[in-house]
Amino acid sequence: MxxxxxxxxxxxxxxxxxxxxxxxxxxxxxxxxxxxxxxxxxxxxxxxxxxxxxxxxxxxxxxxxxxxxxxxxxxxxxxxxxxxxxxxxxxxxxxxGILEEVESEVLNWADEQSSEIEQLKKMESYRREFLGNVSHELKTPLFNIQGYLDTLLDGGIDDPKINLEYVHKAAKNVERLINIVKDLDVISQHESGQLEMKWEKFKIYELVKEVFDSFEMLADANDITLCFKEGSAAGTIVYADREKIRQVLTNLISNSIKYGREHGKTAVGIYDMDKLALIEVSDNGIGIESRHLPRLFERFYRIDPSRSRTLGGSGLGLAIVKHIIEAHNQTIHVRSTPGVGTTFGFTLVKG
Ligand SMILES: Nc1ncnc2c1ncn2[C@@H]1O[C@H](COP(=O)(O)OP(=O)(O)O)[C@@H](O)[C@H]1O
Ligand SMILES: [Mg+2]
Known part of the structure; x- marks a missing residue:
């Protein structure tokens, strides 16, 4: 026709x-x-x-x-x-051609519907995966606590060889549970957009020094030196949420110690880049293979889950870091070479 x-x-x-x-x-x-x-x-x-x-x-x-x-x-x-x-x-x-118009409208509508369904399916599987991860993360310390308590109740309480040790171990697992729940709380607040930003101007160098001080003991215990990179711009003032940036630095520096090598070094660099400040946290630790890098900021993504758990990690640290940096409308990136070290870098607006 x-x-x-x-x-x-x-x-x-x-x-x-x-x-x-x-x-x-x-x-x-x-x-x-x-x-x-x-x-x-x-x-x-x-x-x-x-x-x-x-x-x-x-x-x-x-x-x-x-x-x-x-x-x-x-x-x-x-x-x-x-x-x-x-x-x-x-x-x-x-x-x-009204019928052709209606036909194309219907086709467009069908396309929109199918992409919406795809999106919902993705969210559903994301939700299911997240729930699975949460319950798995909570189960591990809970079962540990139950094990220690059962042993103590079954007479272990009178055994001086294990009683104090098991109470300490149970307490350590309680601490892990608390950390996971706290991190989950932060993540869910970020994802539902409930977290309020408290913008202020401050010296980023001072904040890094404060975080270094809070890690002094842990760094000493692992024989890791905390220092500034040469050429760091100590006077740089940034405009950001100070407490949230403290959380970012805490997460990155704690990772650099946890996944660093003994007698290693964590160095923070602060660079002035016109309207932005670049902050880098580098270590000379175990490093990360490039295939893991694209997924590193996902919730619960860990390269070596058992190592991370032993070190007290929830696997949520980098996901929180990314949320905080994005709430500042800035970006975070990572470069790493296995066996050589890792550098995380993020930008902030200068004040
Ligand atoms: N500086 C680093 N060096 C090597 N691996 C790292 C470093 N930082 C993070 N990782 C890897 O990324 C994973 C995710 O980090 P994170 O979200 O902070 O979780 P957690 O520290 O609780 O395991 C870690 O389990 C670890 O495998
Ligand atoms: Mg971490």
Missing amino acids: PDSIKNITPSKLALLTALACGAGTFFVAFMLLALFNPTLQVWGLLCVMINIIFCYVLFYAALERFIHRKVKVIYKNIRRFKQPQGIVPEKTNMNR
Whole structure:
């Protein structure tokens, strides 16, 4: 079928039908008049013209009513979720390819629906994975605590070789549980956008020094030196949420110690970059293989889960760090070479 017929507009269709009827009546009238009364041919022609106009108006009105009714139902159904209730499409324009328009609207709508379904499926599997991870993370310390307590209740409490040790171990696992729950709380606050930002101007160098001080004991215990990189701009003032940036530095520096090597070094660099300040936390620890780097900031993603758990990690640290940096409208990146070391770098707006 030629395209001009396939894509015919309703008004053209009404006209063509009327012309066909007119031509039919013309032929019949002409034959009858030619045979019986040639003088009435003019009146015959007039009748045919009137017939064509009458047919055109009739078909046009019938088609318009029919199409408008059908289209209204389709629009109502597909727009039910898109438009406020009660909005009816404007009167059908018979000079456009209204059916083609409706067809393409329906196809667009179907596309949108399927991508929405895809999105929902993804969120659902994300939610399921998250729940699985949470329960797994909580189960491990809980079962440990239960084990220690059961042993103590079964007489271990009177055994001086294990009683104090088991109480300490149970307490350590309680601490881990608390850390996980606290991190989960922070993550969920970030994800629901509930966390308020307290913007202020401050010296980032001073904040790094404070975090270094809080890690002094742990660093000493692991024989790791905490220092600033050469050329760090000590006077740099940033405009950010001080407590949240403290959390970022705490997470990155604690990782650099946890995954650092003995007698190693954690160095923080502060660089002035026009409107931004770049802060880098580098270590010369175990490093990370490049295949892990794209997933590193995901919740619960850990390269060596058992090592991370032994070291007290929840696997949420870097996910929180990323949330905080994104809440500042900035970015964080990581570079690493296995066996050589890792550098995390993020930017902040200068104050
Ligand atoms: N400085 C680092 N060096 C080597 N690996 C690291 C470093 N920082 C993070 N990682 C890896 O990234 C994982 C995720 O880190 P994080 O989200 O802080 O979780 P956690 O420290 O609780 O395990 C860690 O388990 C570890 O495998
Ligand atoms: Mg961590």
